[in-house]
Amino acid sequence: MKTTVTKLLATVAAASTIFGMSTLPAFAAEGKSASNGNSVNISDVNATAETRALFDKLKNSGKGDLRFGQQHATDENISSSASQGDVYETTGKYPAVFGWDAGLALRGAEKPGSGADKNANAKALAQNITDADSKGAIVTLSAHWCNPGTGKDFNDTTAVASELLPGGKYSGTFNKELDAIAATAQRAKRSDGTLIPIIFRPLHENNGSWFWWGATHASASEYKELYRYIVDYLRDVKDVHNLLYDYSPGGVFNGDSTDYLATYPGDQWVDVLGYDEYDSDDSADDSSAWINMWSRI
Template identity: 40%
Template sequence: MKKALHFFSLVLLVIVLSCKTDETEEAIVTPTPPVITDVVTPQNVKTFMVDKNATTETAALFYNLRNSGKTKIIIGQQDAFNSFYETSGFSDIKKSTGNDPAILGSDFMFITDKENPSNNWFVQQENKIIQDTKDAYNKGIINTFCWHLREPYNENSFYASDMTDSQKSDAFKSLLPGGKFNDWYKKKLDKVASIVSNLKDNNGKLIPIIFRPFHEFDGNWFWWGANYCTAEEYISVYRFTVNYLRDTKNVHNILYAFSPDNSYTTSSSYLSRYPGDDYVDILGMDNYEDFDNKGTSGASLANSKLKLISDLAISKNKIAALTETGYRVTSTTPAINNWFSTYLYDAITNNNLQIAYVMFWNNTSTGYYVPTPGNSNVADFQNFTLKSKIILQNNISKMYSFP
C-alpha cells in the first residue's frame, strides 16, 4: 500500500510540475506584433490627392514623397541652376558636395510678368526655367514652383509696401469671380496652365511639379498677406486657383502645397486659412526667423512647429515639408558655426518628424544660403549632406514610378 501511495505521489508530482512548466512557458510567450499597413497604396493613392485625375507620374511623386519622408529628407534649392544674377549652369550644392540638389525651385514670376513676351529678357528667363525643369526631371530631380505674382493694379511689385492702402484693401479679393481683377487673374492662370501642360519629357509624358501659390500669407509683406484679406477670401482664392487649373484648364500634373510662414504654434491657428484636404497635397512652412542666429532655442522652436505640421500631415495622409529656409551669409553677416549639421539638422529630425523635403533659398552675388568651396561653413554643409537621413540627387530614389 505504501509503494502504491508512493508511486501515486510521484505521478501526481510529475503532473503538477508539468502543469507549472506549461503555465510558465505560456506566460513568457511574446505575442507577434500586428503588421501596420499603410492606408495609402499605389492603387488608391489618387483618392488622397487634390487631383483624382492626376497623371501616373504625378501620383507616383505624391506616393513616393510621402513614403520617403518617413525616414529621409530630400534637399533642394531655389534657382539652383540659375539665380538670374549669376549663370553657370552648375549648382552651388554640386560645387560643394559633388552632387546636385534633389529638388529644384523655380518661380512663375517672370513667366507671367506683364513684360512677357514683349521684352525678350523675360522670354529668355521663361525658356531657361522650362529647360532647367526638363533637365532636372531627366536627372530624377523634383521640381517645385512658387509664384511672386505682381499686384494687379500696376504689376510692378509683389510687395504690399509698394501699394496704396486702398489697393491693398481690395486687390486680393478682387481676383475672385465677380471681382474687377478676375479676368486679369484668369489670364495669368492661363499662362501658368500653358507652361505646365507643355512640360514634357523626351517621351512626351507630362512632368509633375509642386505648386505653392500665395505663400507666406500669414505675414504682411506680400499683397496677399493676412492684413489684406479675410481667411474666407484667402481660402476662396486658393480654391479658385486649384479649380481653375485642374477643372477648367485640365492640368493634371500638379501637386498643391499650402505654405505659410512660421507664425503658427498650434494646429488650429495653422489651419485657420487652410483650404481643406481636397485642395492641399503638401502641408508646408517657410521658416527663416527661428534659424536667425538663435542657437539651440531657435532650433527647438522650429522643431516644435515642424512637429505640428508633420503630425497634421500624418493624420491627413498628406506630405509635410520645410518649403523655404536658410541663413543668409553676406559680407557683413558671418556664417554660424554648425548651423547646418547641428541646428538645422536637429530641427528637422528630432521628435520623430516626417518632413519630406527642405528647400534653401537662392544664392546671389551679394549673399548665399548654400556655401561654395572657399567659404568658412562649407565643411559644415558637407557634414550635413553626408548624414544618413539627407538625400541629394545622387541617392534619390525613382520618384516618378511606383515601387
C-alpha cells in the same frame, strides 16, 4: 571667404526647408478615388500617373527622411567655375529638389525668364523643369505675383483678394497669371511626351503681412476662396493635370496646428503641407541654432 560660404550654406538650408521639408508631410484628399484604381488619393482625380506616383512617393517617405533642395540649383552660382551650380561643384551631386519662382520668372524678373514676353518665358521655364527632371529632381514652383489691381510688385499690399474671383474687377488680370502657369506646366514634358509632375506652392507665407495676399490684406475666408479658385481654374478650366498643390504658410508653429490651419483651403484643394522658415542670423559662423530648432518641431 568663410563668411561667403556660411551665407551660402544658410541660403541652401532655407531652400531645403521650403522645398525639401514641405514635400514630406503629403496630405491625401478624402473622398477622391483614383480613376485607374490606384489607392493614391489627391486633389485632381484626373492627375497623370506620374503625378500620382510622385504623391505616393512623398506620402510614403519614412520618418526622418529629408530631401535637400535649392532655388536655381543650376542657373545661379557663387563660384565662377560652378557651371552646374555650387551644390554640384561641392558634392558631385544635384539637389533632390529644384525650385523656381514662376511669378518672377514668367515676367522676366528672374531666371530663366528674360524680357516681358510671358509666352517665351513660359517656354524657358518649362525647359529648365525638363532639365531638372532629367537629373532626377523633384520640381517645385512658387509665385511672387505682382498686385493684380495696381500692377506693382508683390509687396504692394493694396487689398485686392476680393476682386480676383469671377466677376471681380481684376479677375481677368489674375487669370492671365494663371494662364502662364498652365502654359508652363503643359510644356514641361519628357522626351516621350509625358508631362512632368510639379509641386505648385501658390499664395505662400500668407500668415505674414508682406504680400498682397497676406493676413492683414485678405481675410481667412478670402484666402481660402482664392486658393480654391487657383486650383479649380488650373485643374478644371485649363486642364492642367500634372500639379500637386502645396499649402505653405510662413513661420514656426511649434506643433500647434490651430494657427497653421486657420487658412487651410480644404482637403479637396491641397496635396502637400509645408511652411517656410529662414535662417537670417549672420551673427554666428554657422547655422547650428537654426538647425537645432528643427529638431523640436
